[in-house]
Amino acid sequence: VKQVRVGLVGLGTVGCGALNILQKSAELMTQRSGCEIKVVMASARDLTRSRPCDTTQLELTTDPMAVATSPNVDVVLELMGGTDTAKSVVEAALQSGKHVVTANKALIARHGNALFALAAQQGVQLTFEAAVAGGIPIIKALREGLAANKIEWLAGIINGTTNFILTEMREKKRTFEDVLKEAQALGYAEVDPTFDVEGIDAAHKLVILASLAFGMPFNFEACYTEGVTKITQADIQYADALGFRIKHLGFAKQGAQGIEMRVHPVLVPKTHLLGQVDGVMNAVLVKGDQVGQTLYYGPGAGAGPTASAVIADLLDVVRLMAAPSAAVAPMAVQDSAVKTRAAARIDQIKSAYYLRISAEDKPGVLRGITQALADESISVEAMNQKAPANEGQTVDLVILTNKVVEASMNAALEKISQSAGVLGEVMRIRVDSLN
Amino acid sequence: VKQVRVGLVGLGTVGCGALNILQKSAELMTQRSGCEIKVVMASARDLTRSRPCDTTQLELTTDPMAVATSPNVDVVLELMGGTDTAKSVVEAALQSGKHVVTANKALIARHGNALFALAAQQGVQLTFEAAVAGGIPIIKALREGLAANKIEWLAGIINGTTNFILTEMREKKRTFEDVLKEAQALGYAEVDPTFDVEGIDAAHKLVILASLAFGMPFNFEACYTEGVTKITQADIQYADALGFRIKHLGFAKQGAQGIEMRVHPVLVPKTHLLGQVDGVMNAVLVKGDQVGQTLYYGPGAGAGPTASAVIADLLDVVRLMAAPSAAVAPMAVQDSAVKTRAAARIDQIKSAYYLRISAEDKPGVLRGITQALADESISVEAMNQKAPANEGQTVDLVILTNKVVEASMNAALEKISQSAGVLGEVMRIRVDSLN
Numbered sequence: 002v003k004q005v006r007v008g009l010v011g012l013g014t015v016g017c018g019a020l021n022i023l024q025k026s027a028e029l030m031t032q033r034s035g036c037e038i039k040v041v042m043a044s045a046r047d048l049t050r051s052r053p054c055d056t057t058q059l060e061l062t063t064d065p066m067a068v069a070t071s072p073n074v075d076v077v078l079e080l081m082g083g084t085d086t087a088k089s090v091v092e093a094a095l096q097s098g099k100h101v102v103t104a105n106k107a108l109i110a111r112h113g114n115a116l117f118a119l120a121a122q123q124g125v126q127l128t129f130e131a132a133v134a135g136g137i138p139i140i141k142a143l144r145e146g147l148a149a150n151k152i153e154w155l156a157g158i159i160n161g162t163t164n165f166i167l168t169e170m171r172e173k174k175r176t177f178e179d180v181l182k183e184a185q186a187l188g189y190a191e192v193d194p195t196f197d198v199e200g201i202d203a204a205h206k207l208v209i210l211a212s213l214a215f216g217m218p219f220n221f222e223a224c225y226t227e228g229v230t231k232i233t234q235a236d237i238q239y240a241d242a243l244g245f246r247i248k249h250l251g252f253a254k255q256g257a258q259g260i261e262m263r264v265h266p267v268l269v270p271k272t273h274l275l276g277q278v279d280g281v282m283n284a285v286l287v288k289g290d291q292v293g294q295t296l297y298y299g300p301g302a303g304a305g306p307t308a309s310a311v312i313a314d315l316l317d318v319v320r321l322m323a324a325p326s327a328a329v330a331p332m333a334v335q336d337s338a339v340k341t342r343a344a345a346r347i348d349q350i351k352s353a354y355y356l357r358i359s360a361e362d363k364p365g366v367l368r369g370i371t372q373a374l375a376d377e378s379i380s381v382e383a384m385n386q387k388a389p390a391n392e393g394q395t396v397d398l399v400i401l402t403n404k405v406v407e408a409s410m411n412a413a414l415e416k417i418s419q420s421a422g423v424l425g426e427v428m429r430i431r432v433d434s435l436n
Numbered sequence: 437v438k439q440v441r442v443g444l445v446g447l448g449t450v451g452c453g454a455l456n457i458l459q460k461s462a463e464l465m466t467q468r469s470g471c472e473i474k475v476v477m478a479s480a481r482d483l484t485r486s487r488p489c490d491t492t493q494l495e496l497t498t499d500p501m502a503v504a505t506s507p508n509v510d511v512v513l514e515l516m517g518g519t520d521t522a523k524s525v526v527e528a529a530l531q532s533g534k535h536v537v538t539a540n541k542a543l544i545a546r547h548g549n550a551l552f553a554l555a556a557q558q559g560v561q562l563t564f565e566a567a568v569a570g571g572i573p574i575i576k577a578l579r580e581g582l583a584a585n586k587i588e589w590l591a592g593i594i595n596g597t598t599n600f601i602l603t604e605m606r607e608k609k610r611t612f613e614d615v616l617k618e619a620q621a622l623g624y625a626e627v628d629p630t631f632d633v634e635g636i637d638a639a640h641k642l643v644i645l646a647s648l649a650f651g652m653p654f655n656f657e658a659c660y661t662e663g664v665t666k667i668t669q670a671d672i673q674y675a676d677a678l679g680f681r682i683k684h685l686g687f688a689k690q691g692a693q694g695i696e697m698r699v700h701p702v703l704v705p706k707t708h709l710l711g712q713v714d715g716v717m718n719a720v721l722v723k724g725d726q727v728g729q730t731l732y733y734g735p736g737a738g739a740g741p742t743a744s745a746v747i748a749d750l751l752d753v754v755r756l757m758a759a760p761s762a763a764v765a766p767m768a769v770q771d772s773a774v775k776t777r778a779a780a781r782i783d784q785i786k787s788a789y790y791l792r793i794s795a796e797d798k799p800g801v802l803r804g805i806t807q808a809l810a811d812e813s814i815s816v817e818a819m820n821q822k823a824p825a826n827e828g829q830t831v832d833l834v835i836l837t838n839k840v841v842e843a844s845m846n847a848a849l850e851k852i853s854q855s856a857g858v859l860g861e862v863m864r865i866r867v868d869s870l871n
Contacts, residue, residue, distance in 0.1 A: 018726075026584070026586065029586060032651065034583075117766050117767065117771075120766070121766075121771055126763055127766065136724075136726070136730060138576075138577055138581025138582065138730075141573075141576060141577075141580060141581045144765070144768040145580075145748060145751070146565075146573025146748055147573065147748065148469075148768070149461070149465075149744045149745075149746075149747030149748050149751070150744055151461065156868070212767060213768040215777055216767055216769040216774050216775065217767075217774060218767075218774060218775075218776055223779035231863065232865075233863070235792065235832060236790075236865065239790075239792060239820070239822060239832070239834045240865075243790075243818060243834070243836060245867065252868075256780045256785060257780075257784075258778070258780040259777060259779050261779075261782075261784075265865075266866070267868050268790050268865055268867040268868070269868060270870070272712075273870050274712055274733060275870060277707075277709060277712055278709075286870060289744065290740075291740040291741070291743060291744040291747075292570075292734060292741045293571065293740065294734065295732070296733040296734065297730070297731075297732060297733075298709060298730060298731040298732075299727060299730030299731065300727065300728050300729075305728065306726070306727045306728060308584065309582065309726040309727040310584075312583070312584030313581055313582065313583050313584050316580070316583045316584070317580065328561055328756055329579050329580055330579070331552050331555070331561075331579075332552065332648060333578055333649070333651055336553075336556055338651055339651050339652060340651065340653075341652055341653055341655075342650055342694060342695045343693070343694030343695065344655060344695050344696075344697065345691045345695060345696045346660075346693070347696075347698060349691070349692075349696075350691060350693075350696050350698065351691070351692075355671075355674075355680070355703050357670065357674060383678060385674070385678075387674060397670060397674070399678070401678060428666065430667075430682060430700075430701050430702065430703055431702050432680065432702065432704075433685075433687075433702050433703070433704060434704070434705055435704055436729075
């Protein structure tokens with residue numbers, strides 16, 4: 002098994018998240034990539050700080066350049082943020098012939114052209130899935146999944162802070178200032194929220210998406226940027242009355258006058274999926290000439306989601322380092338790791354249930370049904386009696402149950418179907434809140 | 437430039453779709469992959485049929501085996517469907533040392549284990565993105581984009597026909613039988629609709645997703661399958677009253693008793709994104725231990741979407757054939773194809789607009805505003821006058837306009853802000869229906 006040595010620049014939330022995955026899911030990472038991936042070194046400004054990750058096995062330094070140039074490191078994960086030092090660090094790593102994985106949207110949007118030229122010259126990879134929309138694999142979708150398509154346009158909710166603010170303003174009728182304070186308290190917004198609320202963070206991401214969509218150099222200066230600070234409660238209510246939600250979107254589009262890159266508030270139809278993306282979640286809608294519209298939704302920030310994208314990039318890099326056997330494992334893990342797993346029978350699953358019972362409209366029927374449920378310790382979440390049109394003495398009883406093992410439900414249904422006054426077969430549909 | 441020779445097995449909707457992309461977007465495909473991709477050969481049952489694609493440059497045959505074993509073919513696209521002949525064709529192609537791209541869900545779900553073993557033995561690739569959820573790159577997401585994650589569960593709307601039927605039943609209060617007939621007339625459902633409405637097609641796809649999620653051999657027999665034929669109009673209405681939509685879902689889940697694989701109707705909350713996926717669209721929700729929930733949405737069938745996935749697979753295969761320089765082009769096209777594109781200025785874009793104008797509540801004010809809009813040929817889609825609480829003589833005028841070039845809107849806004857009775861700045865937000 003080939004061993005790959007990783008150096009971490011930055012041990013903040015995302016750095017620790019990435020370290021945790023590589024340590025705690027080490028076996029899965031080897032199964033995915035066919036290589037053993039070992040974090041050997043890390044840099045952080047303050048080494049004395051307590052952190053939610055185990056750095057005891059690592060060579061630690063306060064100097065990011067030491068990681069970037071270390072002969073013991075094959076791949077550098079740049080997770081420090083900022084553009085000045087980060088740029089020097091990434092340049093040094095590329096110049097040292099190391100592959101680099103970054104989560105740094107500002108770095109790519111502002112200095113990506115020079116950095117990719119350097120990477121190409123050095124014959125190494127520079128990857129950046131985590132720079133846009135956190136855990137959503139949107140870069141991979143644009144570069145690979147949708148590669149058969151000419152991209153016509155894309156539109157995305159790519160800043161969680163502004164989406165959280167607009168969602169709270171709408172749902173709780175709160176003011177912009179009030180929600181911003183809460184977002185800061187929750188850690189969704191920085192102490193200086195300008196980057197988020199004025200749309201600069203979203204513009205960095207949009208510029209990256211636009212360049213991939215249209216095969217052009219990054220051009221941050223050409224992006225029109227407008228924030229959410231002027232949106233009032235009245236606007237949100239008026240938009241709602243007209244059938245719209247106000248969302249802060251990034252657009253990249255082949256327009257009549259050239260490529261449009263713009264970040265600004267937009268009224269979108271309530272019924273559109275993008276109108277339903279609430280809170281800190283992100284989503285990107287892409288229109289391709291072949292596939293039509295596809296949408297990618299998920300968390301746009303946070304340790305787990307961002308580290309998920311960083312590690313996905315790392316696994317891609319690692320697979321290529323092991324080339325020519327660089328193909329993705331067909332079953333998502335190496336063939337040797339594929340194994341038969343016990344399959345659950347359907348009567349072993351746990352689910353809530355919707356029941357529709359046709360019954361005679363007379364005393365005692367309900368008691369028989371509820372007794373059958375109680376016998377199997379099934380509790381009822383909601384019950385409604387419905388009188389279907391033109392059915393005389395028959396009623397529909399609609400019951401929502403709490404979660405129960407399906408075998409118990411089957412036993413209860415058996416009793417219910419034999420219960421006095423119950424007519425025909427009971428309709429049973431499983432209920433899932435998908436969370 | 438390396439040349440790759442492709443053989444097509446099947447010239448139906450998807451086969452022609454794939455051929456069209458490879459011919460009409462040939463330059464883009466070379467920009468994406470760094471190789472020249474040429475379709476050299478194709479098989480079809482009836483060569484005399486007229487088709488929506490140009491086969492004049494191809495060697496044509498009625499014998500799929502001739503394509504599978506041709507010395508002139510490097511990669512075979514199996515787009516014929518069915519499991520018997522298709523299996524023999526794919527086996528023959530793999531045995532001849534050719535890579536195979538297939539869209540055949542039944543083939544993979546039922547014979548995938550043997551086929552992947554054969555592909556591994558031959559050192560070639562067998563890919564199948566198009567087998568699940570059409571144009572949505574969900575296989576790539578599971579194998580690569582989410583590779584840092586242990587998958588906890590996934591749930592998907594993976595059969596467009598049943599989703600169309602359930603959507604029409606709910607929206608138009610039609611019966612199952614009635615909508616099924618329409619689906620057949622529209623070509624969404626086969627003459628024998630059993631595979632779709634009994635959930636077998638969804639089960640094929642779910643089994644594939646489950647095996648990738650949990651790293652286990654395909655096990656179609658272990659999948660619990662229940663269709664939508666028993667769902668009545670009453671169930672849909674009762675579910676709606678309780679806050680739910682009925683969707684036909686595939687679930688793969690690590691449960692207490694083993695891996696659950698099940699396809700059946702489910703009540704899901706109306707407010708959940710999956711509850712909002714209507715018509716023939718597909719969507720897959722995936723829960724990973726690091727990233728949390730991500731969702732992938734798009735068209736599940738059709739020539740363009742399915743061919744989009746087939747060609748994405750082909751480009752992956754082609755890149756690896758050109759290894760060791762097998763890295764994905766960082767800018768989605770080869771560096772030599774990256775070029776600066778004209779950028780549109782924000783006043784050149786075309787958009788509909790929402791305007792909120794604070795004005796005095798007196799005669800003539802509205803005339804000044806509508807005159808300013810008319811002067812710039814801006815037509816009004818909707819107009820409402822709102823009286824904000826406690827504001828005396830002031831009213832809010834809310835206007836939705838039709839699409840207009842932003843420069844015209846800017847000119848109109850200039851006039852409106854100087855118009856008699858208009859107070860303060862006009863609030864302007866762009867409106868987009870995202871279609």
